[in-house]
Amino acid sequence: MKSTLVTAPLAQIETPLLAIALAQGSTLPKSLGELDRAAGGGGVLARAVASGDFKGKRDESLLVYPGGGKAQRILLVGLGKGAEVTRSAIRRAAAVAAKRTRGLGGAGATQFAFAVASEARNQVAPRDLGQAIVEGAAQGAWVFTELKAAPEDPKPEVEAVAVVCDPPEATEAAAGQKVGDAVGAGHQLARYLQMQPGNVCTPSYLAQRAKQLAEAYGFGLTVLDRAALQREAMGALLAVAQGTAEEPRFIVLEYRGGGEAPPVALVGKGVTFDAGGISIKPAQNMEDMKFDMSGAAAVLGTFEALGRLKPKLNVTGLIPSTENLPSGTAVKPGDVVKSHLGKTIEIINTDAEGRLILCDALSYVRRFKPAAVLDAATLTGAVVVALGHAAIGVMGNDEALIGEVRDAGERAGERCWPLPLWDDYRELLKSDIADMKNSGGRGAGTIAGGWFLREFANGFPWVHLDIAGTAYTEGEVPHQAKGPTGIGVRLFSEFILKRAGA
Ligand code: BES
Ligand code: MN
Numbered sequence: 001m002k003s004t005l006v007t008a009p010l011a012q013i014e015t016p017l018l019a020i021a022l023a024q025g026s027t028l029p030k031s032l033g034e035l036d037r038a039a040g041g042g043g044v045l046a047r048a049v050a051s052g053d054f055k056g057k058r059d060e061s062l063l064v065y066p067g068g069g070k071a072q073r074i075l076l077v078g079l080g081k082g083a084e085v086t087r088s089a090i091r092r093a094a095a096v097a098a099k100r101t102r103g104l105g106g107a108g109a110t111q112f113a114f115a116v117a118s119e120a121r122n123q124v125a126p127r128d129l130g131q132a133i134v135e136g137a138a139q140g141a142w143v144f145t146e147l148k149a150a151p152e153d154p155k156p157e158v159e160a161v162a163v164v165c166d167p168p169e170a171t172e173a174a175a176g177q178k179v180g181d182a183v184g185a186g187h188q189l190a191r192y193l194q195m196q197p198g199n200v201c202t203p204s205y206l207a208q209r210a211k212q213l214a215e216a217y218g219f220g221l222t223v224l225d226r227a228a229l230q231r232e233a234m235g236a237l238l239a240v241a242q243g244t245a246e247e248p249r250f251i252v253l254e255y256r257g258g259g260e261a262p263p264v265a266l267v268g269k270g271v272t273f274d275a276g277g278i279s280i281k282p283a284q285n286m287e288d289m290k291f292d293m294s295g296a297a298a299v300l301g302t303f304e305a306l307g308r309l310k311p312k313l314n315v316t317g318l319i320p321s322t323e324n325l326p327s328g329t330a331v332k333p334g335d336v337v338k339s340h341l342g343k344t345i346e347i348i349n350t351d352a353e354g355r356l357i358l359c360d361a362l363s364y365v366r367r368f369k370p371a372a373v374l375d376a377a378t379l380t381g382a383v384v385v386a387l388g389h390a391a392i393g394v395m396g397n398d399e400a401l402i403g404e405v406r407d408a409g410e411r412a413g414e415r416c417w418p419l420p421l422w423d424d425y426r427e428l429l430k431s432d433i434a435d436m437k438n439s440g441g442r443g444a445g446t447i448a449g450g451w452f453l454r455e456f457a458n459g460f461p462w463v464h465l466d467i468a469g470t471a472y473t474e475g476e477v478p479h480q481a482k483g484p485t486g487i488g489v490r491l492f493s494e495f496i497l498k499r500a501g502a
């Protein structure tokens with residue numbers, strides 16, 4: 001997605017499609033009067049609003065073909081209630097606009113301009129405006145057609161967005177636009193990786209992509225193969241990996257922008273396909289388990305953004321990656337394995353594999369003496385029961401860090417909701433034979449997963465993000481294509497940029 005900045009009055013903008021974001025209301029805001037006059041037809045925009053055909057609700061949009069003026073199309077986009085407009089509402093409206101633009105087909109528009117009616121700005125700063133519009137455009141425009149020889153209904157891609165702002169805001173908006181370009185690119189990379197099928201996106205493929213990033217941006221890179229994992233005694237990761245012929249990988253990316261300061265570590269679950277192992281999953285929707293590497297995709301997407309933005313901070317990315325398959329060599333329920341940290345684990349359910357690969361990463365990360373560790377993982381189906389698809393489940397061992405992550409999520413439009421890691425829940429993991437078991441039974445499934453990881457997050461502030469409910473959508477939504485959401489990239493990026501003081 002390319003982006004530009006425009007400071008011309010709305011009526012003077014020459015574009016195939018001019019999107020205008022409005023808050024809920026029954027009259028056209030005054031700032032759009034001149035545009036409406038230029039559009040001809042005796043006030044088409046005012047009528048669209050006054051008639052109630054367009055109410056300005058969130059995700060609503062209305063396409064108008066003006067009889068005059070410089071814009072070939074005008075798209076009204078709803079922001080929801082005026083008092084609740086935030087940068088995340090603007091980002092979402094920009095995504096809706098980009099998706100509508102992409103859907104036009106025919107004499108399709110390959111670019112669009114996006115403006116927020118001044119009355120609806122609700123004090124969102126110019127910098128945030130620039131960033132949110134570009135991020136939203138990247139989100140809404142994204143499509144994946146790579147694996148179709150001939151798409152049934154080929155449509156031109158939306159290649160560029162023009163951020164519309166007032167002349168005095170241009171410098172700040174441009175700074176935000178630059179951040180939006182980088183984060184949007186990271187977000188698109190994450191979704192691309194998520195979308196790849198399991199036979200393409202294997203652990204070695206992820207390592208290859210990490211190598212490309214390292215070469216493009218000068219990151220440090222370490223990749224451990226099965227033999228190296230054995231030398232490292234990553235017994236929990238190896239237990240999952242023993243059921244598949246596909247080689248596992250443990251990937252470490254290091255970005256250095258902060259001298260000798262301790263790094264922020266980002267850990268992403270990289271299960272490139274989760275069949276459940278011997279505790280095999282039902283066939284229904286099992287194909288979605290290619291998305292079980294969404295945490296890994298979030299980490300790689302964030303490094304794409306880091307490479308472009310080069311903030312003053314150190315960041316280490318860790319990706320434990322394997323398939324989880326049943327086979328004659330697979331780990332069995334009842335088996336006991338020894339983790340990298342030395343704690344022993346009774347494997348009750350081989351489908352609780354995410355925590356097994358992550359616990360070795362949380363142990364390995366100690367050597368970097370991290371200032372904070374954030375992990376993102378499609379860890380439990382139970383988080384969908386608790387929070388649906390609207391929020392990431394967040395847990396951790398440090399209240400201040402949880403707060404910092406939630407703030408980043410709010411700015412990113414990737415909301416987090418806390419679940420408690422009270423001592424009471426530790427009981428769930430008690431094993432008769434080992435230090436703990438990997439599954440706690442039916443109740444509090446997401447918390448049991450969090451508690452398991454907490455046993456390995458020793459000596460550093462740590463936050464766990466359960467993204468199983470937010471990593472992909474099962475149907476079409478107004479602001480993005482069906483499938484992978486790239487969740488985590490924007491949250492991680494916000495977190496890092498704030499810490500870097502950028
Ligand atoms: N990858 C799954 C979790 C998942 C479920 C992700 C639905 C996306 C959508 C994870 O490895 C898993 O299988 N978790 C088990 C844990 C249980 C066995 C304790 C689950 O949620 O059922
Ligand atoms: Mn599983």
Ligand code: ZN
Nearest residue numbers: 271274292354
């Ligand atoms: Zn899994």
